[in-house]
Amino acid sequence: MVAKELTVVAGAPLLRVSGVSKSFSGAPVLDNVSFEVRSGEVVAIVGHNGSGKSTLVKILARIHSPDPGARIEVANERGELLPLRATHHRLHFIHQDLGLLPMLSTTENLDLGGSLGWRWVLPVRRNEEDRRAAESVARFGAAIDVRAPVGSLSPAERAIVAIARALGGWDRPGNVLVLDEPTTAFHREEVARLFEAIRRVVSAGAGVVFISHRLDEVRDIADRVIILRDGQKVADGAVSGFDDDRLIRAIVGGSVEARRPGPPQGEAGPALTVRGLRGQRLRSFDLQVRSGEIVGVTGVLGSGREELAGMLFGERPPLAGSIAVDGRPIRPGQPAAAIARGMAYVPADRLRLGALAAMSATENLTLASLGSLRRQLGRVDRRMERVEARRWSAAVGLHPPRPERRLSTFSGGNQQKIVLARWLRTDPRVLILDEPTQGVDVGAKATIHDLVAAQARSGTAVLVVSSDAKELASICHRVVVLDAGRAALELAGPDLTEAALVRETLTAGVAGGSR
Amino acid sequence: MSIDTPALPSSTTRPPAVAPTPSGWQRAGQAMSFRNASAVYLLVLLFAVFSIWEPSTFLTAQTWRLLLDNQAISAIAAVGLVLPLSAGVVDLAIGSEVGVGAILVAWLLAHARLPIPVAVVLCLLAGAAIGVTVTLLVVRARISSFIATLAMSSVLIALIDWISGSEQILDLGTHFQDLATGQLFGITYPVYLLAGLSLAVWWLLDRTALGRRVHATGGNLDAARLAGVRTSRIILFTTVGCGIIAALAGILASSQLATGDPTISTSYLLPAFAATFLGSTQFTGGRFNVGGTLIAVAVLAVGVEGLDLAGAPIWLPDLFDGVALLLAVGFTQAQRPPGARTAAIRRSLRLGRAAP
Numbered sequence: 096m097v098a099k100e101l102t103v104v105a106g107a108p109l110l111r112v113s114g115v116s117k118s119f120s121g122a123p124v125l126d127n128v129s130f131e132v133r134s135g136e137v138v139a140i141v142g143h144n145g146s147g148k149s150t151l152v153k154i155l156a157r158i159h160s161p162d163p164g165a166r167i168e169v170a171n172e173r174g175e176l177l178p179l180r181a182t183h184h185r186l187h188f189i190h191q192d193l194g195l196l197p198m199l200s201t202t203e204n205l206d207l208g209g210s211l212g213w214r215w216v217l218p219v220r221r222n223e224e225d226r227r228a229a230e231s232v233a234r235f236g237a238a239i240d241v242r243a244p245v246g247s248l249s250p251a252e253r254a255i256v257a258i259a260r261a262l263g264g265w266d267r268p269g270n271v272l273v274l275d276e277p278t279t280a281f282h283r284e285e286v287a288r289l290f291e292a293i294r295r296v297v298s299a300g301a302g303v304v305f306i307s308h309r310l311d312e313v314r315d316i317a318d319r320v321i322i323l324r325d326g327q328k329v330a331d332g333a334v335s336g337f338d339d340d341r342l343i344r345a346i347v348g349g350s351v352e353a354r355r356p357g358p359p360q361g362e363a364g365p366a367l368t369v370r371g372l373r374g375q376r377l378r379s380f381d382l383q384v385r386s387g388e389i390v391g392v393t394g395v396l397g398s399g400r401e402e403l404a405g406m407l408f409g410e411r412p413p414l415a416g417s418i419a420v421d422g423r424p425i426r427p428g429q430p431a432a433a434i435a436r437g438m439a440y441v442p443a444d445r446l447r448l449g450a451l452a453a454m455s456a457t458e459n460l461t462l463a464s465l466g467s468l469r470r471q472l473g474r475v476d477r478r479m480e481r482v483e484a485r486r487w488s489a490a491v492g493l494h495p496p497r498p499e500r501r502l503s504t505f506s507g508g509n510q511q512k513i514v515l516a517r518w519l520r521t522d523p524r525v526l527i528l529d530e531p532t533q534g535v536d537v538g539a540k541a542t543i544h545d546l547v548a549a550q551a552r553s554g555t556a557v558l559v560v561s562s563d564a565k566e567l568a569s570i571c572h573r574v575v576v577l578d579a580g581r582a583a584l585e586l587a588g589p590d591l592t593e594a595a596l597v598r599e600t601l602t603a604g605v606a607g608g609s610r
Numbered sequence: 611m612s613i614d615t616p617a618l619p620s621s622t623t624r625p626p627a628v629a630p631t632p633s634g635w636q637r638a639g640q641a642m643s644f645r646n647a648s649a650v651y652l653l654v655l656l657f658a659v660f661s662i663w664e665p666s667t668f669l670t671a672q673t674w675r676l677l678l679d680n681q682a683i684s685a686i687a688a689v690g691l692v693l694p695l696s697a698g699v700v701d702l703a704i705g706s707e708v709g710v711g712a713i714l715v716a717w718l719l720a721h722a723r724l725p726i727p728v729a730v731v732l733c734l735l736a737g738a739a740i741g742v743t744v745t746l747l748v749v750r751a752r753i754s755s756f757i758a759t760l761a762m763s764s765v766l767i768a769l770i771d772w773i774s775g776s777e778q779i780l781d782l783g784t785h786f787q788d789l790a791t792g793q794l795f796g797i798t799y800p801v802y803l804l805a806g807l808s809l810a811v812w813w814l815l816d817r818t819a820l821g822r823r824v825h826a827t828g829g830n831l832d833a834a835r836l837a838g839v840r841t842s843r844i845i846l847f848t849t850v851g852c853g854i855i856a857a858l859a860g861i862l863a864s865s866q867l868a869t870g871d872p873t874i875s876t877s878y879l880l881p882a883f884a885a886t887f888l889g890s891t892q893f894t895g896g897r898f899n900v901g902g903t904l905i906a907v908a909v910l911a912v913g914v915e916g917l918d919l920a921g922a923p924i925w926l927p928d929l930f931d932g933v934a935l936l937l938a939v940g941f942t943q944a945q946r947p948p949g950a951r952t953a954a955i956r957r958s959l960r961l962g963r964a965a966p
Contacts, residue, residue, distance in 0.1 A: 410836060434838040448836050451829045453896060462826055463837045465819040473818035517837065 107134045107174050109302040110186070110271045115165040117150055117326075124150045125161070126326040132271055132302040137293065139305045139317035139334070143346060143565070147326040148306055152275050155179075155304075156188050169271065187261035189274045193253055197246030201256050202228040204245050231259050235292035251285035255292045262296065272296055273304040278312060290316045309395065310342055310601045324348050339598070347564070347594045364422070366556035367407075367525045372416035374402045378580035380416070384525070384556040389547065391567035392560045393600055394577030401443070403577075404529035404560045408440035409433045410448070420525055434463065437524030441514055441531055443560075445507070449514040452503035456493065456513050457484035459502050464521045487516045492542050508539025515543060519550055526550060526557045532566060544570050564596035576600055649892050649905045653912060660916035667919045675796065677915050682800035683790070683862045685907045687878050688885040689808050690855030693848040694755075695886055695898045696815055698828035699748055701849065702759040704856055705879030706766035707740055709872070711860020713770045716779035716870020719786055726786055730861055737857025740766070741850035748849075749842045763875075770872050779870030790865035800862050807855060812900040824848060825897060884910060884935040910934055 110132040117125040125147040132138050142148050153159045155167065157179065169182035179186070195204050202221075205228050228241040237255045245253055254277050262270060274293070278286050293316060297303055307313055313320055314334055322330040322345045330337075330345040337345075365383040372380040377399035384390045394400040406413045412428030419425065420436040430440070442448035451459050461468060461480055468476045468483075484498035491512040493505070502510055511531070518526060528547065532540040548570060551557045561567050567574045573587035576599045586595055660668045667673060687708050694701040701707075711733050718729035740762075747758035792799050815821035826834035827844045835841045859878070864870050888909070889902030913934070914927040 408836070430836050431838045431840050440836060442836060447830075448832050451826055451833050451837075453829045454825065458822060458826075462822065462834070462839070465822060469819050472813075473820055475817065475819050475822060 106136075107170065108132070108176065109134050109170045110304070111166070111168045111176055112155075113166045115151070115154060115167065116162045117147075117154060117159060118162060124326050125154070128323070128326070128328050130321050130328065130331060132304055134300050134302055135297055136318040137297055137303040137305055137316050139307060139313040139320045140323060141307060141310070141313055141320060141342070141346060142323035143563070146323040146346075148323055149275075150326075151323070152188070152273060152306060155186060155273060157183060185270050187270055187272050189254065189257050189261060189272065189277055191276050193257040195245045195253060195257055195260075198244055200244055201232060201239055201241040201248070204256055205231065205260050207260070232256060235259060235295055237288070237292065249285060251288040251292075254289050258292060258296065262301070271302045271304065273306070275306045276308065277305075278307065278309065286312060286315075308601075310339060313342075322346055339601075343594055343597050343601075347597055366421055367558065368417075368419040368422065369407065370417045370419075372403075372406065372418070373414045374399065374406050374580075375414075376402060376580045377406070377413075377577075380577075380580070380582060382558075382575065382582070384558055386524070386554050386556050387551055388573075389551045389557040389559060389571045391571035391574035392558065392577060393562060393564065393567055393574060393596060394583075395600055396562075398577040399580040400560060400562065400577050404440065404527050404558070405442065405448075407433075407527055407558070408438055410440075410442070434521070437521075438527065439463075439518030439521055439523035439525070440527045441511075441518060441529065443530035443533060445511060445514060445533075450502050450510050452501070454502060456488070456498040456500060456502050456505065457481065459513050460484055460487055460498065460517050460520065463517050483520075487520060488513075491516045491546060506539075508535040511535050512539060512542065512546075515546060519546065522553075523550075523555055526555050527560070528558070529560045530562065531559065532561075532563065540566075564593045564600065567591075568593040568596055647892055647905075649888065649902065649909050653905060653909045656909065656912050656916060660912070660919070664916065664919045668916060673915070673919070677911055678801050679798050679866075681907055681911045682798070682804045683859050683866065684878055684881045685885070685904065686800065686804050686807060686862070687856055687859040688882040688889075688903050688907055689804070689811050689900055690852045690859065691882045691886050692811060692815070692889075692898050692900055692903055693824070693851045693855075694744075694845075695890075696821075696828050697824045697845050697848040698831060699744070699755040699845055699849060700759065701744065701852055702756065702879070703740070703744065703763035703766060704852070704882050705875040705877070706763040706770065707737060707853055707856035708860040708863065708878040709770050709875030710740065710766050711737055711857035712864040712874055713774050713779065713860075713870045713872055714857075715861045716782055716864045717773050719782045720779050720870065726783075726789075733857050733861055734854050737853035737855075737860075738850045739853070740857075741853030742846065744849040744853070745842070745846040749845055763879075767875060770875065774870060774872040776872055778872070780868075782864065782868055782870065786865055787868045788865075790862045800866075803858070803862070807858075808900050808904060811851075811855075816899065820844075820847070828898075880931055880935070881907075881910065884931050887935060887939050 108131050112131070113129040115125055115128045116123065128147070128151065130138070140148055140151070150159060154161050154165075161167070167179040168176035169179055169185050171177050171182050171185065196207070199207075202224050206224065225241050229239070232239050232241065232255060235255045235258060237252055239248060239252050239256070245256060248256065258272065261272060272293075278289065290312075293303055293305070305313070305317055317334050319332065320330070320334050320337060320342070321328060322342070324346060325348070329348070364385070366386040367382070367384040369380060369382040372382075376397060380399065380403070382390070382392075392400060392403060402411075405411060406427075407418055409425075409428050409430045409432065417424050418427065418433075420433075420438060423436065425436050425438070426432045433440070446452070451462070454462075457480060461475075461483070465475060468480050470476050481499070485496075487493075488496050488498045493509055493512060498513075502513060505513070515528075515531070526547070531547070532543055535543065544566070547557055547559070559567065559571060568591055571591065573585055574591055574596060575582045575585050576596070577583065584599060586599065687704060691701060691704050714736055715729050715733045718724045718732060719726065722729075724732070744755070744759060744762060747753050747762065748755045751758070790798065790800050794802065813821075815824060823834065823839045823844050824847075826837065826839050827841045831841050834844075860874075863874055863878075885903050885906040886898055888906035889900075889904070890896060890898045892902030892905055893899055894902065910931060913930055917926050917930065
């Protein structure tokens, strides 16, 4: 039965997107994007953070609705293109977190895919179910113990289980599978296994949309590449027609106005010294940041970039290594100790680690340094606190300027301004920022960059960990590129451009992955 | 420490608009709006209804003095419970903490024959020790407070039965009885104790830097820790505080009954939770607070008392308490954005997920 259905007319369009635009509160995120996905091809969509990739995926997944005038059509069982409303079940998504239940086995996870109908009353026929599960996973080239909990499988195996579930055991060919950055945190061999599975899906007549940051992977798996920049489609063509330089130029765009920071001021001695830092991914990382200097750190996902900032501040202790502020070592793994030495940290995961959503913006602002407001009997001087909150909300351009409101009522950008102001208020020696403008609107982004630059001018050593090359190129004095847990190289002065950063980050990732 | 404001960045698109700070009267007005203080209005309504319904009994000073005496002890337990709840620790052992205090003081007096002050101090220390244990379980062993205190309460009930041999402890001495039944200006001592404790806990939680950190810990533990709050110490402070206050409530309960009763634990659990959760919907928009808790105790007591005087059946008070708790918590949930609930469910599911 399966074999019969595998013969599908190659090249028939399965997904057609035309004129998709989307703006959030007036700011355009996607601008008139059109493309097609045909049966038997892998189409890669690449672009920067903020290029509109994720918004496009969310529109396809019907999480967002596009602005009027867009047409999204998906082929039905007979190959006719119909509006997404009627055919969304033919479009399957593998998101980064896969959506599997790690405590359940592969079989059980696969069973969750379909509805049981009246069979829910019957006892589960285990052997039969297991056999079917093993079969459907085997079609993607994986030999998995289908009784083991999914949490114990390797990342690629988990991704394959997710694909098997999405395609419903593969008795529905001609579907479109959308993989949204599935390979983050994969090892090289794992990527190869997943790609093998994708190739099998494609050769059966499905169409695949592959969203990725990694150019080497795109080159490896995709037939066609679509490049998004600032919400527009800027390139669409066979992968073979693009060399790395052309891809990078298309991703970055021509005009990058560099807003160089002035030369670092202040004493020559290092304010922050990191020696031999080791973590889950970081391996022997050294770094010095002088007072008044803004240093960037970047790298692909899995390079150790994500864990660096939190480790420096003591969110979790490093496995080895030392951290010192002004030459005095700080006890690892204790944020309070780091703060006492003049460190400040704006975490990447604002909702989980930065914001106290249920408290007012004022309370969020003053929490890190309540000492200056403390009066007799431990009383907080609330009048003084209100005055300060008003002053700071004016300084960071809080909108609406109502610091007495709950933090959760503010937009992401304004929440981030408050979290930043919390630390600027302590006048830190060392300011560590992890993805400071992630999920922040353009206006707030500029404000945050200006505030950080002003703080550096007053003598604070600033470390910016970011995956946003444009951001790093415009605010940093120098940028360290991480690769497989080590500092691979450093860019500074005229070499520090967005294009150079993108190139070095991606090629470093390739070199590290093939170890 | 410098608190200088940095110069306004040049590229900021918005002018530095500053809304006028609301005046004290405006803030008071907002605080007493129906949305913020519904229980106050409910209390007035209940009072009015029962005054009309049963004027001969409901409106006597005797009724009110009795009500105050009866409610003071469970109100003390509820005020104690506000502490750990504010720090995000759901202390389901509150009832048995009261029970341990009650039976321990009785045993120390009746069997160990200790002087009253020594027995009371030992009891309060035992309450503190229970608080330390709860913190160790929650912070060190990383057991969710819900499970840790549920198990803890079972252990404590076993302890109560072991101490008492499942029998009432009598013969506590007449002086001990004065503790809860002695009067000053016609009002018993526990009422003054309640007033003092309420004031102290209110001041700590709502006016001091320490209280700010307690609320931060309860609001988002990880974020609070990264803002420099020593969250383990904060949790220790709240559980020990609650343990001591609960033990005190237990001592007063034994004094009032002139008996060490091993079965009182359960009668303090639900009322304390009903009052604190109902109270959290008042005044501060979802934050646990002392004022709201006291109002809630009053609403529940007046409601039950009124129904009682009106000749309601014996099972009605329990129904009233339970329904009030459900309504109060349902009301708070409805005020939250719809995503918050599913996010909370997802978070708790993630607890069991294998680390990647």
